[in-house]
Amino acid sequence: MAYKVGILGATGAVGQEIIRLLHERNFPIGELRLLASARSAGKTQSYGDQTWTIEETTPESFAGLDICIFSAGAGQSKMFAQEAVQRGCVVVDNSSAFRQDPDVPLVIPEINPDAVDGHKGILANPNCSTAISLMGLYPLHKAFGLKSFIASTYQAVSGSGAEGIVELEKQARAWAEGRPVSEMKKEVYPHQIAFNLLPHVDDFLDDGYTKEEMKMLNEGRKIMGLDDLKVTCTCVRVPVFRAHSISISAQFEKPVSVEAAREAIRHFDGAELVDNPAELEYPMPLNYSEVVPCGVGRIRKDSVFENGLALWVCGDQLWKGAALNAIQVAELLHTKGKL
Numbered sequence: 303m304a305y306k307v308g309i310l311g312a313t314g315a316v317g318q319e320i321i322r323l324l325h326e327r328n329f330p331i332g333e334l335r336l337l338a339s340a341r342s343a344g345k346t347q348s349y350g351d352q353t354w355t356i357e358e359t360t361p362e363s364f365a366g367l368d369i370c371i372f373s374a375g376a377g378q379s380k381m382f383a384q385e386a387v388q389r390g391c392v393v394v395d396n397s398s399a400f401r402q403d404p405d406v407p408l409v410i411p412e413i414n415p416d417a418v419d420g421h422k423g424i425l426a427n428p429n430c431s432t433a434i435s436l437m438g439l440y441p442l443h444k445a446f447g448l449k450s451f452i453a454s455t456y457q458a459v460s461g462s463g464a465e466g467i468v469e470l471e472k473q474a475r476a477w478a479e480g481r482p483v484s485e486m487k488k489e490v491y492p493h494q495i496a497f498n499l500l501p502h503v504d505d506f507l508d509d510g511y512t513k514e515e516m517k518m519l520n521e522g523r524k525i526m527g528l529d530d531l532k533v534t535c536t537c538v539r540v541p542v543f544r545a546h547s548i549s550i551s552a553q554f555e556k557p558v559s560v561e562a563a564r565e566a567i568r569h570f571d572g573a574e575l576v577d578n579p580a581e582l583e584y585p586m587p588l589n590y591s592e593v594v595p596c597g598v599g600r601i602r603k604d605s606v607f608e609n610g611l612a613l614w615v616c617g618d619q620l621w622k623g624a625a626l627n628a629i630q631v632a633e634l635l636h637t638k639g640k641l
């Protein structure tokens with residue numbers, strides 16, 4: 303069985319990784335259709351010895367497709383997802399548009415694979431920081447029963463798309479050449495991102511949290527099926543190109559031990575234990591760029607929470623945080639005969 307596959311947002315930072323990973327992971331592609339905005343229509347895209355022409359996205363773009371991975375932002379998802387479904391195309395959506403819709407499964411294949419079973423055409427891919435955090439937290443939840451956690455994220459500029467990467471590059475280059483960075487036009491971030499930290503990812507809400515910070519709570523609850531989970535999150539944009547890191551203090555129902563926590567991580571698909579402080583070994587964003595598993599380390603007893611653990615997780619925002627998880631969802635649908 304080979305599928306007719308589409309990518310909406312094929313020219314973007316995530317779209318480019320989807321093209322690469324679909325091929326590297328040998329997803330059974332019969333035909334590949336690359337969709338973007340009118341700006342990109344007619345341009346070509348190559349991978350290996352194949353070349354495709356980018357098409358402008360219209361409702362008819364989805365006719366004849368079996369599956370399309372959407373990565374062009376929530377606005378495009380809202381505009382086109384139902385159009386695609388009506389034309390018989392399953393949508394795996396990377397945006398936040400449908401994640402809290404009770405009719406839409408929000409899936410991390412290592413955690414809730416059965417959520418895809420009753421899908422109605424649209425499946426949602428989680429927020430990048432949430433997906434990467436849960437690769438450390440979920441195995442600990444299975445071992446000790448997660449009650450609450452406090453997280454601080456260190457989010458790479460890839461999370462703002464190709465333009466975020468360009469903005470950091472331009473500012474870093476200007477700084478290295480001795481040009482005044484503060485006077486440069488800011489296109490993506492409200493403040494300088496090079497050599498700085500912005501405690502601000504996504505829009506602010508009335509209660510002082512950002513939308514991104516609330517995703518950790520709402521998506522964590524939905525994916526792990528934990529309605530009473532409590533989360534406080536601070537999301538920070540950092541001058542790192544593509545892997546996110548998250549510092550977490552978590553409280554559990556049962557007594558915890560560091561060794562049992564390490565064992566739980568070791569046995570969890572998709573996570574890798576790197577926790578050897580004596581040898582200065584811990585996960586870092588540079589080591590978790592273009593890597594499939596997320597790295598988990600710095601596991602220790604939390605000194606504030608009873609039954610608490612502190613940990614550090616790193617993962618590729620463009621991969622587990624977006625393209626890879628979406629393709630794993632597509633692979634799961636294929637394996638379960640749900641495409």
Ligand code: A2P
Nearest residue numbers: 311312313314315338339341342359374463464
């Ligand atoms: P385009 O390159 O034609 O603008 P990123 O998140 O890296 O910025 O990528 C965003 C992706 O979403 C790009 O592929 C972009 O295509 C696509 N996109 C943006 N606006 C539209 C639109 N109106 N219709 C279809 N695709 C869009």
